[in-house]
Amino acid sequence: MTDAVGLVLEAVEKRFGDHQALAGVDLTVRPGEFFTLLGPSGCGKTTLLRVVAGFERPDAGTVSLGGNDLAGVPPHKRDIGLVFQSYALFPHLDVAENVAFGLVERGLGRAEREEQVRLSLARVRLSDLGERAPSELSGGQQQRVGIARALAIGPQLLLMDEPLSNLDAKLRLTMREEIRALQQADGTTTIYVTHDQEEALAISDRIAVLSEGRIEQVGTPWEIYRRPTTIFVAGFVGQISWVPAEQIPELAGAASQVGFRPEELRLVSERPSGPALEGQVAKISFTGARLRVQVEVKGGLSLLVDEHRPDPTRWAVAGESEGEGALKVGSSVWVELPAEGGHPFDASGARLG
Amino acid sequence: MSAPAWRDPWAYVLALGYALVATLLLWPLANVAYQATTGGGEVSIWSDPSLGVALRHSLVVSALGALGATALGLPLALLCARIKIPASGLLTALATLCLLSPPFVGAYAWILLLGQQGVLRLLLADLGLPAPSIYGAFGIVIVFSTQYFPLVFLLTRGALEAQDPALEEAARSLGATGWRRLVRVTLPLVLPSLSGGMLLAFVMALANFGTPMVLGRNYRVLPTLAYDLFTSEVAQTQPDAAAGVCLLMILIASLALGLQKYVSGRRSVVSSSLRRTPPRALPGWRGRLAAFAAWGIVLGALTPLLTVVAFSFRNTNGPVFTPGVGLGSYRAVLHGVSRAIGNSLVYSLLAAIAIAFLGALLGAAIERRRGLASKVLDGLLLLPYLVPGLVLGIGFVLGFQSAPRWFMGSGAVLVFVYLIRRLPYAVRANTAILAQLDVQVEEAAKSLGASPIRAFFRATLPLMTPGVIAGAVLGWVTAIGELSATIVLYEGGTVTMPVQIYHQVMDGALGPAGALSTLLLGATGAALLLVERVRAERV
Numbered sequence A: 001m002t003d004a005v006g007l008v009l010e011a012v013e014k015r016f017g018d019h020q021a022l023a024g025v026d027l028t029v030r031p032g033e034f035f036t037l038l039g040p041s042g043c044g045k046t047t048l049l050r051v052v053a054g055f056e057r058p059d060a061g062t063v064s065l066g067g068n069d070l071a072g073v074p075p076h077k078r079d080i081g082l083v084f085q086s087y088a089l090f091p092h093l094d095v096a097e098n099v100a101f102g103l104v105e106r107g108l109g110r111a112e113r114e115e116q117v118r119l120s121l122a123r124v125r126l127s128d129l130g131e132r133a134p135s136e137l138s139g140g141q142q143q144r145v146g147i148a149r150a151l152a153i154g155p156q157l158l159l160m161d162e163p164l165s166n167l168d169a170k171l172r173l174t175m176r177e178e179i180r181a182l183q184q185a186d187g188t189t190t191i192y193v194t195h196d197q198e199e200a201l202a203i204s205d206r207i208a209v210l211s212e213g214r215i216e217q218v219g220t221p222w223e224i225y226r227r228p229t230t231i232f233v234a235g236f237v238g239q240i241s242w243v244p245a246e247q248i249p250e251l252a253g254a255a256s257q258v259g260f261r262p263e264e265l266r267l268v269s270e271r272p273s274g275p276a277l278e279g280q281v282a283k284i285s286f287t288g289a290r291l292r293v294q295v296e297v298k299g300g301l302s303l304l305v306d307e308h309r310p311d312p313t314r315w316a317v318a319g320e321s322e323g324e325g326a327l328k329v330g331s332s333v334w335v336e337l338p339a340e341g342g343h344p345f346d347a348s349g350a351r352l353g
Numbered sequence B: 001m002s003a004p005a006w007r008d009p010w011a012y013v014l015a016l017g018y019a020l021v022a023t024l025l026l027w028p029l030a031n032v033a034y035q036a037t038t039g040g041g042e043v044s045i046w047s048d049p050s051l052g053v054a055l056r057h058s059l060v061v062s063a064l065g066a067l068g069a070t071a072l073g074l075p076l077a078l079l080c081a082r083i084k085i086p087a088s089g090l091l092t093a094l095a096t097l098c099l100l101s102p103p104f105v106g107a108y109a110w111i112l113l114l115g116q117q118g119v120l121r122l123l124l125a126d127l128g129l130p131a132p133s134i135y136g137a138f139g140i141v142i143v144f145s146t147q148y149f150p151l152v153f154l155l156t157r158g159a160l161e162a163q164d165p166a167l168e169e170a171a172r173s174l175g176a177t178g179w180r181r182l183v184r185v186t187l188p189l190v191l192p193s194l195s196g197g198m199l200l201a202f203v204m205a206l207a208n209f210g211t212p213m214v215l216g217r218n219y220r221v222l223p224t225l226a227y228d229l230f231t232s233e234v235a236q237t238q239p240d241a242a243a244g245v246c247l248l249m250i251l252i253a254s255l256a257l258g259l260q261k262y263v264s265g266r267r268s269v270v271s272s273s274l275r276r277t278p279p280r281a282l283p284g285w286r287g288r289l290a291a292f293a294a295w296g297i298v299l300g301a302l303t304p305l306l307t308v309v310a311f312s313f314r315n316t317n318g319p320v321f322t323p324g325v326g327l328g329s330y331r332a333v334l335h336g337v338s339r340a341i342g343n344s345l346v347y348s349l350l351a352a353i354a355i356a357f358l359g360a361l362l363g364a365a366i367e368r369r370r371g372l373a374s375k376v377l378d379g380l381l382l383l384p385y386l387v388p389g390l391v392l393g394i395g396f397v398l399g400f401q402s403a404p405r406w407f408m409g410s411g412a413v414l415v416f417v418y419l420i421r422r423l424p425y426a427v428r429a430n431t432a433i434l435a436q437l438d439v440q441v442e443e444a445a446k447s448l449g450a451s452p453i454r455a456f457f458r459a460t461l462p463l464m465t466p467g468v469i470a471g472a473v474l475g476w477v478t479a480i481g482e483l484s485a486t487i488v489l490y491e492g493g494t495v496t497m498p499v500q501i502y503h504q505v506m507d508g509a510l511g512p513a514g515a516l517s518t519l520l521l522g523a524t525g526a527a528l529l530l531v532e533r534v535r536a537e538r539v
């Protein structure tokens, strides 16, 4: 492998009829990286993946892997493994035969093939189920077979299109950890598609956020969440409340609006010394680990504030309270803004500072 | 479902179903079996060498016919399911016409093309080329292949279209392309449907009586042997020997069904995905080649039928065509055999109405009143798929010998034969539709105060109507072209169009035979257009 190059997309465009599914995508995925495409439904994630896999031909732009231009290279010559949302296991083959499928195409001898199948199944912890039919497996097991099948051919690049979206919430959590661990163990360069931002943040080395066929931002989960460079990314990844500059001149500087994450804000009863806004509690939602409070501020503005480890004497949730004068819907409060200034954006939508 | 049986109206419907099956199916078949095992003629059929020969011939032409149908139908299915073919709706309709055209019209058409005076034979002779004889195994296999390929085509295409596109993409990304992908993934996935289509083609070829009768000459197959033994045309009638041959035919069909179930049933390949693989536009010369190939197959199979239509306007004098065109043949038909036309229309219409009505009721009873009784009835209704028309006809003759004349001597018996032969198709179609309809619609009607039967008629039946109409029309089409049961049951006054055509072809009256065949084809085509219209309205 001519390493240190990875997958490179330059100015890739794809159009379906008069719908521009990809509008000039530039992207570099480094070798060994776990790279996630994140974006709302219909933004072009699957299309991008299919262009890389070779199932769609881009209208413009180039795709290269390991320094080799992939134009004109058919899917089966690309050395790219695919994991499907619908698993796409061959129902007429048993689990071991599914995993062996690509090895047969590569002309491996029987002994070598069986060894490879055994290893691959062991890696996804399905060693005992080689003779089962796919229909006799649970959803999570089926997807593990799908992953083993794709990895068995030792691909240069692994593509996964929402592999967990057919699984229930609990299983999604454990499976994503498993996928991440597998990838860490053998370092296969991986592109992972999801529209679940939490999933993306949890397992990726880097994330590309897409919107309407364009890349909005590429960065580590930390950067994407802490320093979103566009208003779209700030709003799509995590929660954010926007405050127009004229309400907080001391913080805004040249910005036209400033965004604040719920955990960057604090609720206090007395006016604090730093920058703050006064308002009324409009809604309190309790999700176990935290309280999310919606505060209506003058000017029709509404701010979301998170309170972690809420003090039971301070809050009246659903009419229940352990303290006198507890905060409830309608109470007047002050929202304290962070001194370092939140996320300032100018009128054109670009981030300042 | 816990209502006492006497309060449950569906129980009465099921009882009616059992009564029909018992009298029209089981009783005749029991008589065939009885006759075959206890008849005791001088020479047992089982030791007669002609049986072995006919058995071998039947197996050969049916198997080759099914293979030929696959050779045409499978490539056509692959082309139409994966590539956008221009006017594919029309192509499907024309293929269906090949399938539903009266069975022996194709045979007759090939005589026009390759018979002693056949146009194609004369054409080839002009070029100094020898033409193969259409009589014998070769001709029979050709007719079977071109008639039954739509079974393979329609079933396989349906399965190909229902496939999750991710499966073929997975195969491609893992390195399987072209032929290898076809053999390792695509074909195994459609094997149940493909083998189902091949089985139907085989069973129908095995039961086909008209084609080997017209084209076989000395090449005797099981149905023609049974017919010869049963009727006195050749020598003394031997009903017990004929019944033995009939049993053998049912046995072979059942074995074929068992084999197909074994081949396709070893692993469930039902796709749970809701995504379907749509055909792709293929630009350039490859797309044109695909369109050319697909249309070539269908038009090639259709050519004989078109020949019949064209030749029906030629002037004839007995077995020879004379120069010039005209409506002479049609005049002769309308004057000479108007009774056959009238009979065919009346019997097939009555049968179609009964099929529509009973098919809807029985389909609903089987689907809505799940239980042992409906399961067994559903299983019994499989029998007509396996029982050749000739066998059922012979069973009727044996079983109802002493029935009153108003039944056996009139068209009533023909209507009942058509009904029991085609009812299972309508029942199957209706249970399939009902399985998809939401039970809650009916439950809502019941909660609003409708009795079960009224809920069915007011809420469910309207939703089923298009399917019921389609089933009735298809029943009509097959009833009006029915030959193999009619041929042993008709009497002078109840002659039908297919019987008339058969006799005309055998007598060499090519002109009237062509005209009658054209009328029959026209009726079939019109009926199929009607079905297509009903289907189009539904979506």
Ligand SMILES: Nc1ncnc2c1ncn2[C@@H]1O[C@H](COP(=O)(O)OP(=O)(O)OP(=O)(O)O)[C@@H](O)[C@H]1O
Pocket: A016, A017, A019, A021, A039, A040, A041, A042, A043, A044, A045, A046, A047, A048, A195
């Ligand atoms: N074969 C196609 N023909 C026409 N339009 C298409 C085709 N494939 C995708 N599109 C359109 O392109 C856009 C991007 O589709 P894509 O499947 O890439 O979205 P996605 O980001 O994967 O969405 P999701 O999260 O819902 O899977 C959509 O508007 C879609 O309708």
Ligand SMILES: [Mg+2]
Pocket: A045, A046, A047, A161
């Ligand atoms: Mg997608």
